[in-house]
Amino acid sequence: MAADERDEENELERRRRQRNRSIAIALALGVLVLLFYLATLVHLGGNVLNRPL
Amino acid sequence: MADKSIEAETQILTSSAGGSVGDFFALMKPRVMSLVVFTALVGLVAAPGQLHPVLAGIALLCITVGAGASGALNMWYDADIDARMARTAARPIPRGRVTPDEALTFGVVLAVFSVLTLGLLVNWAAGALLALTIAFYILVYTMWLKRRTSQNIVIGGAAGAFPPMIGWAAVTGTVSLESIVLFLIIFFWTPPHFWALALYRSRDYERVGVPMLPVVAGARETRRQILLYSALLAPVAVAPAFIGLGGMAYLVAAIGLGAALLALAVRLYRVREEGREADHAAKKLFAFSILYLFLLFAVLLAEQLARPLLA
DSSP, X not given: OOHXXXXXXXXXXXXXXXXXXXXXHHHHHHHHHHHXXXXXXXXXXXXXXXXXX | OHHHHHHHHHHHHHHHTOOOHHHHHHHTOHHHHHHHHHHHHHHHHHSSSOXXXXXXXHXXXXXXXXXXXXXXXXXXXXXXXXXXXXXXXXXXXTTXXXXXXXXXXXXXXXXHHHHHHHHHHTOHHHHHXXXXXXXXXXXXXXXXXXXXXXXXHHHHTHHHHSHHHHHHHHHHSSOOHHHHHHHHHHHHHHHHHHHXXXXXXXXXXXXXXOOOHHHHHOHHHHHHXXXXXXXXXXXXXXXXXXXXXXXXXXXXXXXXXXHHHHHHHHHHHHOOSOSHHHHHHHHHHHHHHHHHHHXXXXXXXXXXXXXXXXX
């Protein structure tokens, strides 16, 4: 395998892994936000609707 | 020759491209995590009181991620010895797929987020216990005891025994006798489990200078200690049936499984010659010890889940 061909393949692989890691981090943060949202609803219970209109 | 050059090029490709998502997942020791989440679930279900299913799910997720953080931090600290042991040489850091700094950052971030989330969303008793578990596993076991004393896994085993107690605290907000009994079951289970593994992996540990009991005191003494801890474990495992945690099915299971564990420990103890027979007996006890803990907690879980249906 020629050196530049290997470099190109390496760069493609690096980008692919970077992208997958970024997606995983985004998903994890999304799940965290969802958990806080759901837990807040659970803690508030029926009081979530108890507000002046 | 050609194979080697391809292998070398693949190595260059993989190590310079950074770790994949799978490599980071492997840092979390998924198999250990599965046992942690299972025992935590039992603690959570067995605890008296009510916890909203959403909060119960969050508690389990936090405990799982906390266990994963411990795994990543353990791999970060032990990367030097992992690289020289057959069992651990394929882990992401020794293979060059994840750098030690990445593993450290990953572990710290997961630890902080899991503890804070559990504390903020469930309760701070559970959050504090999770923080204690992670700190105990990393600071006490990994950094302090593992490379210094043959009692490393006896004391360090406490870290693996905390999850049911965290699950219990997530529901009740406290530590009580029942959760201490669940803790003690895993605490006394750890030495026979790990020493059985260490018996047939002792060369690995010897090579890297980890003073596991078979390396320091020899196989014979290790087999004696395994028998001793198995004899302690069997009655402790029966205890939940007498404090209202387990019922008749649990009592029968604990006695039967304890007798089987003791029989295997006696068989291992009776081996006088080192070699294939000794390795076979140790492997058998190691495999059964995993099944033992799983079945014990599974029966407890099944009984707890069946209680409302039978009442």
